Amino acid sequence: MENNYHVPVxxxxxxxxxxxxxxxxxxxxxxxxxxxxxxxxxxxxxxxxLIAFDQDPDAQRNKIEDPRFRFVDQNFAFLKNNLRLLGYRKVDGILADLGVSSHQFNEPERGFSTRFDAALDMRMDKQSELTAAGVLNTYSEEELHKIFGIYGEVKNAKSLAATVVASRVSGSLQTLEDFKRVIAAHIPRGKENKYMAQVFQALRIEVNAEIRVLESFLEQTAEVLNPGGRLVVMSYHSLEDRPVKNFIAKGKFRGEVEKDFYGNEQKPFRAITRKAVVADQQELERNSRSRSAKLRIGERI
Known part of the structure; x- marks a missing residue:
């Protein structure tokens, strides 16, 4: 089942x-x-x-029958509390692969892919209220400008946001085709796929509060890892990689590392590799998704 679901990078x-x-x-x-x-x-x-977390109901079908395995159907934002509920205050290693799975991209009704006309959904957690349609139909022009610009690094984010808001006069945006029709004039010729991927990334990050969730998760890892325990995180774009890199290097997301009275650095991790680990040629040939992957490893001090 897992081979069709997602090939790990x-x-x-x-x-x-x-x-x-x-x-x-x-x-x-x-x-x-x-x-x-x-x-x-x-x-x-x-x-x-081994304790595994996943909030996606589709992932639950892949559960492993093994007495050493425990499954938690929750977002990793709730790491610490769920470990405690299972009776674990400390663990020896934590792995996070932050990419959207191939399975989610390949399921049209999930609304993650620009390849299918489907409802503008994009929720990782199907119980959650906010969808991509909700963002496009209710957020202010200023909020949309910020999301497209920061989360998608879309160059014409301001005019794109203005167009989306203006389109509401003639009805709400519910499907990918609705959305593409409204923003057609903004999509650069010859770069349609890249542009839509950036816009979709921005919406997905907002719908799932991905950056906020990631920062909360990273802070909890410092609390639950045993000394010598490892934190291994793979990210696929700079918005995710930056907080991971900063937290492992400095123990915080912004600013410089804090020092005590004697000048000793106050941080929970030491980086195992100075630079991010990237895919080799073999990996790139086997799995195109690995092209943008960056792997960082920290050890709890």
Whole structure:
């Protein structure tokens, strides 16, 4: 099932980055098709434990039948509380693969892909209220300008936002075709796919509060990892990579690392690799999604 669902990027590098102890407790906070989880279980002994998080109901079908495996159908923003509910205050390693799974892109009704005409949905958690249609039909011009500009790095974000707001006079935007028709004049010729991917990224990040959730998750990892425990995070665009990089390097998302009275740096992690790990040629040929992937590894001090 998992092979059709999602091909994990840099699988070996991710699992090696965890530096697995056979009797340790590990967390895969982006379970998806279970590719990473299956690989982690291979390296765990009988007493080892793997806890997997995923809020997507589709991912629950991939659950693994193994006495060492626990599944939590929650967003990783609730990492610490859910670990405590399961009786774990500390763990030995945490893995996060922040990409949208191939499965989600391939399911037309989820509204993640620019390839299908579907409802403007984009919710990772189907219980959540806010959809992409909700954002486009209710947000102010200023809010839309900010989302397209910051989250999508869309060059004509201001005029795009103005056009979306003006279009509401003649009815609400409900499907991808509605949206494309309204913004057709703004889509650069020859760069249609890239432009729509940027716009969709912006909407997806807003609908799922991805940056806020990521920052909350990173702060919790520092609280729940044992000394020597590893944090392994793979991101696919600079908006995600920046907070990961800053948190591992400085213990905060903005500004310089804090120091104590004696000048010692006050930060929870040390970076295992100075630069992000990127895909090699073999990986690129096997999986085109790995082109933009950046893997960062921190060890709890």
């Amino acid at each position: 840099m699988l070996d590098a991710c699992v090696e980055g965890l530096n697995i102890k056979p009797e340790g407790v590990y967390v895969d906070v982006t379970f998806g098709g279970g590719g990473h989880s299956r690989e982690i279980l291979k390296k765990l002994g009988k007493q080892g434990v």
